[in-house]
Each structure stands twice: as C-alpha cells, then as structure tokens.
Amino acid sequence: MNQEEVPRESLNLRDDPELLSPPMVGRLYRCATAVTVLGFEPHAEIQIEVAGVIVVTVTVGFPQPHGETIQLPSPLNTGEQVRVRQRTSSGQSVWSAPVTVRDHTQDYPAGPPRPQVNPAPVCECGSRTGVSNLLIGGNVWITADGNEVGRVNGCSEHQGVNVNPDYGPNEKVRAWFELCHDPSPPSVEHITQPPPKPLPAPGIDTAYEEGEQLRVTNVVNGARVTVYRNSVNQGTWRCWGYALLLGLNPPFSAGEAFEASQAMCPGDPVSPKGSTVVEPCSNLPAPLVGPVQIGDDRITVIEFVPDAVIKVYVNLVKVGEGGGPVISLNTTIKHGDTIHVQQVLGKCEGQTVREVQPSCVAPPLGYDPSAFDLFPVGSRDYVDGDVKGNVYYPADDDGSGQPFNRRLAEVGRAPIVFMAHGNHATHHSPSNILQEWAPNCGRSLPAGWVEIPNHRGYDYFQQELAKMGIIAVSVDCNATNMCGGGPSNIEDRADLIIGSIDHFRKLDADAGSTFHNRIDFGSVGLVGHSRGGDAVVLVPEVISLPSVSIKCVIALAPTSFGPSSGQPKGYAFMTVLPAGDGDVWSNDGAKFYDKAQPEPLKSQLYVHFANHNFFNRKWPQDDSSGPPVMSRHDHERILSVYGSAFFRTILLGHGDAVRFLSGHLTPAGVAAANVHPSFEWKDAFTVDNHEDGNGIGLNSLNLPTTQSMGLSADEYAFRQGAGAFNSSFYGNSMGMVTQCQRVNGQFRSPLRDLTDLGDCEVWIRGAEVFEGQPLPAGATGFELGLEDDGGSVVWVDSHGVGGLPRPYERPYGMKTMLKTLRFPGICFKDVNPEFEVGRVKAILLRCNRGDNRALAFDDLQIVRRS
C-alpha cells in the first residue's frame, strides 16, 4: 500500500455534507446497563435502538479516547439487536450494522475476564485508577485494603474509577468486576507506591486552531491535573495516569497558550508546568492511514488529531465521515481506486490530505492474541526423581501453590503445554553472568558458581498461556546439558519431556493434587527451543503414554540432530527461525517445516533481526550474526504473540487467531514487519509442490506446464547438497527456480477443470534467490496471472500482496528463504471486471522486472478464503 501527503488545493474533492458514517458498537452482553458508542463526530446526537425501539437519544462529547459509554434505561437481554446512528447539524447517518446481544458465558464459559489495573502501578495519594479488560455495561469497583473506594456501574471497556479517599501508603489495591451477578476473578493485587518526587512536569501534545481537546501527557498515575488557558485556571481533573484527554470550550485560537501541572499528596510540591502554544490551522497535517486492501469497507486512521472529523474520499467523491479511528464507507475499495483522507477541526481544514493507493493484500491490524487475560496465575515447582521443572496454571488467585481455578474446572479439563529448553551452560560465575560453565560429565565446578535455571527462561510465555486457561509446564533439562551431542542427547531430552508428561498424569490421578482431574491429556502442546526443539519433534513419534494426544508443536530455532523422522505429522506444527541465529545458523527448523504434514496446519516464521538466545530470559549473550537484532523484549513478544495465536487456534478452538499465522491479520504489540511467514492448510488444493518427481514439464496435477518468452525454469532441491540450485537453500523440499532472459517471460501451470477462484486465494511460496554478494539494490518481484476460459489473463504484482522477501544480510550462511504470498481471486476480478474468475483454467507467473534475478517458488496452491 502506498500513501503520501498531498496538497488539498490541487484536488477537487467533492464533499457531501449530508453523508455521515454510522457510528459503531462493540460486542454486547446480557445484563449490560450501558453501551459504548465509537466513531461518532464530536457533539453528535446519538440514538440507540434496542430490539427495534429507540431507547436513548443523547448529545455526546468526543469520540476519543474511548468513545462514549451511554447508560441504557434497562439491561440488555440475550438475542436483542442493537443499532446506533448519529446526527449532526449537517446530516444523519444510516443505522449501524446490528449487534446481537449474547450471553457472556458463550464467550467466557468460566466467567468474565479478569480486570487489569491499567496503567499500573497505583500511587499513594492517587485519586483515580484505570481498569481495563472489562465487558461493556458491567460493574467495576476498586478496593483498598479490602474496602471499596470507588465504583462505576455500567462501565466502558477501559474505565476510569475515581477513588475516595485517595490511596494511602502501602495499601493493597484490587479491581473487581461483575456482569449478571457473575463475578470475574479480581485483578492482580497492587501495593500503592510512593509517587515520584519531585513530580515531573506534564507534557502537552501539539494543539491546533479550532481544536477542542487537549492531550496532557507524562501524568503520574492518579494525579490531579490543573490546566491553564492563557494563564487562566480551567479546572482540575483526576487522571488514571500516562495521558489525559480533556475537552475545553470554546475552540482554540492560534497562538493561545496552554499550561498544565500535576499534584499528588497534599503538602508535596505541585509539579512544574508543561506548556504548548496552539498552532495555526495551516499547520494541521493529514492523518496517517492504516493498511487498505481491496474489498475493504472501512478505513482506519492511526495518527490523527483526537477531536478531528475524518473525511474519506474515493476517486474524489466522499464515501465516509466520522470521528475515527475507524470510519465506515458506503462503498468497498476496488483496484485502481485512489483514496484521500482528510481531518477537519471545526472550521479548520488542513492544507494537505493523505492519498492512498490500496493493495491487493494489506492485512489489517488486529488485536494482540497473547493478551487474553482470564485467570489469576498459580505456580509451583515439581520434582520426581530426575524429572523436574515448574508449572504455571490458571488459579483462584496469583501466587505459588494456589488452588486450581474452580470456575474453569467446572467447565472442563484444561489443555496443557510442555516446554523444553536447549543446550546451555548450567552455571555462571557469581560475579559475571556472561561467564558460564557446566560441570556435567566429570567436569568440576568452581566454588560459589550459581546454577542457571534454564527452564525458567520462558516464564513470560508460560504465564500468558496460564492466563488464558492453558497449563504451562517447563521441563528442567539441565542434566542433559553440555554433556555431549548427537541424536542420543536429543533422546535424553525427549525422555525427560515424556517423564514430565507422565508426572502430570500421576498428578491428575492423585486426589490430593492441585491438578486432580484438571488436565485434558487429549489436548497437549509442546514447545522446544534449540535442542529442545529437536526433542519436541521426536516426542510425538516415540510417546506411548495412554490417553495422551499431542495436538500441536512449536520448534523454536531447533537443531536437527534427529533421531526423529524429521517429518512432523499428526499434529499442527510451527517453527520459528531467527534470521540472525548465530548458533543454529542453518535454521534447521526449515527442514521440519518443509516435511511437515499440515494437520490441520503448519506455520513457519522466518524472523529478521532475531537471534538464537533472546527467547530465553536466562540466556544473556547476543549470539547474532549480521545486523543488530531486536531487543530481548521484542524477541519474547514474537514467541508470545504468534505462539499464543497458535495454541489458541489448536488448543482453545479460537478459530479467528489462526488469521495471524496465515497472514490475514497483523497482530498488535509485536514487530510483525520483521516476520516472514509461510503457512499451509491441510485442505489446500495443491497445483504444484514439485515433490512428484515428474519434472518441471508436469505440475502436481500431472498436467503439462509451459515456459515461454525467455523464461527458463527447472526444479531443484531446496536443501543443502546435491541437486540444489546453489548453496543458499537450507530447507528440505523440491521447488522451482525461474530465470528470465527477457522481460515478461512466462511460466504457465494449467488446472484440470475450470475453477471458480472468486472465493479463493492462490498461494505460492516465493523468494528472491541469493546469488552472491553484494546483493543487488532494491527488491525484485514478479506477477501472478490467472487465465480464464476465454484466454484472458489478468496479472497481479507480488508487490501488491506484500512483496517478495530478500535474503537477510549476514556474514555467512546467506539464505534463500521463501514466504507465502496470497493472491485473492477478488483482486483479479477487480483489475478486469470482464475477467471470468469463476472459470479459471491456468495460473501463470511472469517475470516483469527486467533485472534477470533468479526467483524461487514452491507450493502453488488454491485455498478457499476463510
């Protein structure tokens, strides 16, 4: 997707003042006494219709930061449909799409999710606390040392709660929630902290002429913020912390001065003032727009002035107007459309607008799949001879040894995941954690050296899984570390992993155990890092414990010593390959991915700017090869976010989460731009995977392919060794490499029957082949074409679906690593409406760049759109 800021005056944008987009409401549940409305214009009149009756008409304030939560005259009932619309002085929107009220136990069988104090911590003398992770329209309250100090009935999703009296020192603060008299677990307990002394000066974001909202930042949690306008006190507001967005009247004029200070404890000095001067209208920038792809019927703005009205034009005609961040359109985006997005503050129109060309594929930003916080987290260590480790689990409350969560137990048994670390030193010097050693196998240990609990390095991921209802065990494999190598060392690890599974089977059967009758051994997942990643591919092949069914495996930067078959099958498989891995530099997990049977799926994440070690918190050294890598936190987010999406899909049945792995959604809160995914479904229809041994002249349908117009292609081993195109291929597959002597050389692969691709996507794995240093400048690409019954061919460029990956620069081990590109059938129809996308007879590839670069392809498939 391309976007740039362009002068508004040069365009003839046709406004339609009467056109207003409908606002939106989120998911609604029975018993809710309020509805949060989003996306309206400032000061709009909102009407809410419940079950065909308008029950509320109210003039609201501002759509940011969290919409308007409007109280209802009576609680909602299951099955009722709710719609909203807005009216301003210029027009009235249509009704929003109806939202059907559900019972919350449909989505949260073990009770409402756990509230989060957000932002944390809570400060002594704090006067207001933010609580998030709430169901709209429920009741939230806060206790300090067990006494209720604040409450909001009919809350929003992220609710500010004023507390009275202000917090005292060392108070134990928790947030509580209930809906339909069904209580959630309480929040994590927070102990009030002394506020910073001296208090920092607040900041104030840039404000523009005609604006009405001022955003004050750098606010201490629970502070009282006083705002001055041209030195005149405008009032004092409580703030939960971080930032405060407040509305002021009248609208701002250019050159006006705003100041803000904050205060906490009486008697302590008030902070210095932060200040800003209102910018003239002429400085109002264009908003920044999120991804836009063909078929979208809404636009998301990701940087904009909070109280601005956002206007959207397609081909210079207005198609939407609202308060952001999401604006519904009265049309769908098509190939070749030009989109302009403008923000307006009162009478102020910026001099520039954002011009956007949509892509065929530009996945929208979704949620964070690791942030599914339902339960408190209990933990404990376990030892059973040489089988040992630790476990995090959904509990009644946080802490070591807490009882298993009773509500979850009433719903049923919980899935369980076992993790295994890799080969690493077992001890470090007491004075230098980078100085490591292992005393195994007859080696001595210097006095005073400290044991490295390698298995505790994934506690962040274990805790996130436990919060969502998955028991997460990490197996202590230190006994196998630094005492040898080869396949038998992997067997040692597999034996310990199975030993831990067996141990938990015993706990499940033990009436005195926390886990008695709590574990679903029919839903077992495995995670292994490094040699542990090798072992978790072996375990499913050798385990014979009764009633244990391994449903999914993550191999994180695995080795491949064997002695497994190297062909994951019978379960869903994911591998994470750090492109800058300086240890397992050959990214051996690619071999597993290539040979894995997708049952029902397989996923590979090739992660740029990632190393081997930073996924484990106990492995301090940056082993990377190549450019500087991401922070340790960013590594952990990769495992947490994509690993959670994987386990939620397979172990919890959250079908939407798989869209983060297939590339249909971009997860929030992670460096997704560095992740290059490959993905395959079991039920995909394979046109050519080059594994048939029938040569380049026939595809996997056994139909003759053709090469023309200067393109030459052949099949090669995509692995190290004999038969490879060159030494840059590291997986274990057969694929195709194309080279073009002329621009627009073509490769044609026919289908057996005329195929309707209108509701399908064509997937192909592809990459630019590494052919030596220095890398040629700039990315290359290709076009994928569909040929219909009448011989018409429509082409879509790889650039429009995310682009072809380039080799990752590193001093050795440069690789050709393929990723999956998706070409939706709708794009081809959009390019040429005459094209018969319902009667496709061949898929073509065309090298149109003229740079003579070799391109690698594999796994040409047709996939029904999910």
Added chain:
Amino acid sequence: MTTDAPSREPGPRWELPDILHVRIKRIRYRPPKRRYFESYLATYSEAVEFLVETNGPFPMRALSPVLYVGDVAVTENEGVRGNVYRFLAFEFDQLEKGAPISLGWPGQPEEQRGESKFRYEL
C-alpha cells in the same frame, strides 16, 4: 553532555579446540536405556570409539562438534572428563582406513576444517 557511540558486544566465536590425541578402538556397545521408549541405538551392539583429547573445552552451544573421519561425520559424543570426549561410530563400515580425522561443525565444508595430523586406523 557528550553522546557516546555504540560499542556492540561481540557475539560468540564458536572456535573449536585442537585435537591433541586420538585413541581408536572397537568396543562392545551397550545402548542407553530410556524409560519411555527404545533408543534408536538399541539395535547396535558394537561401535568404534574415538577418545579425543583436546587442548580446550568444546564451545557451549546448541550445535555439537562432530568428528569427521574423511567425509563421514561421527555425531554421537559425550564428555568423559576434562577435555576428553568420546565419539562413537556405529556404521563403521563407512570409515575408510587412512582417512583424516578432524573436528568440525555439522555441515562444515572440508576446506574450513582444521588440518589434521590424525588418520583413521583400527
């Protein structure tokens, strides 16, 4: 206030020690006993053992050094004591008499391995 320039910590170098001594003999082999499955080595009753003494420890990392006997990579190994390591070859018919013995990493090309003064003789 001055601004410091970044000084990146070097990553690990993974340098292998030199071989000081190699003792080779054919041995009777007793496969490891696993509690939960049979080892892939269960069918072997004989092996060729290479007791390799080096001038330093193996680097601590995920990959394990292998002993190259000519082009044959012997992967099974364990520490014995100090800098003495035992490598075991099970398909020893593949080992060629007189082949050079060297330490290397899996997949490492011959030209990148150190020169060897040891030869395979049983």
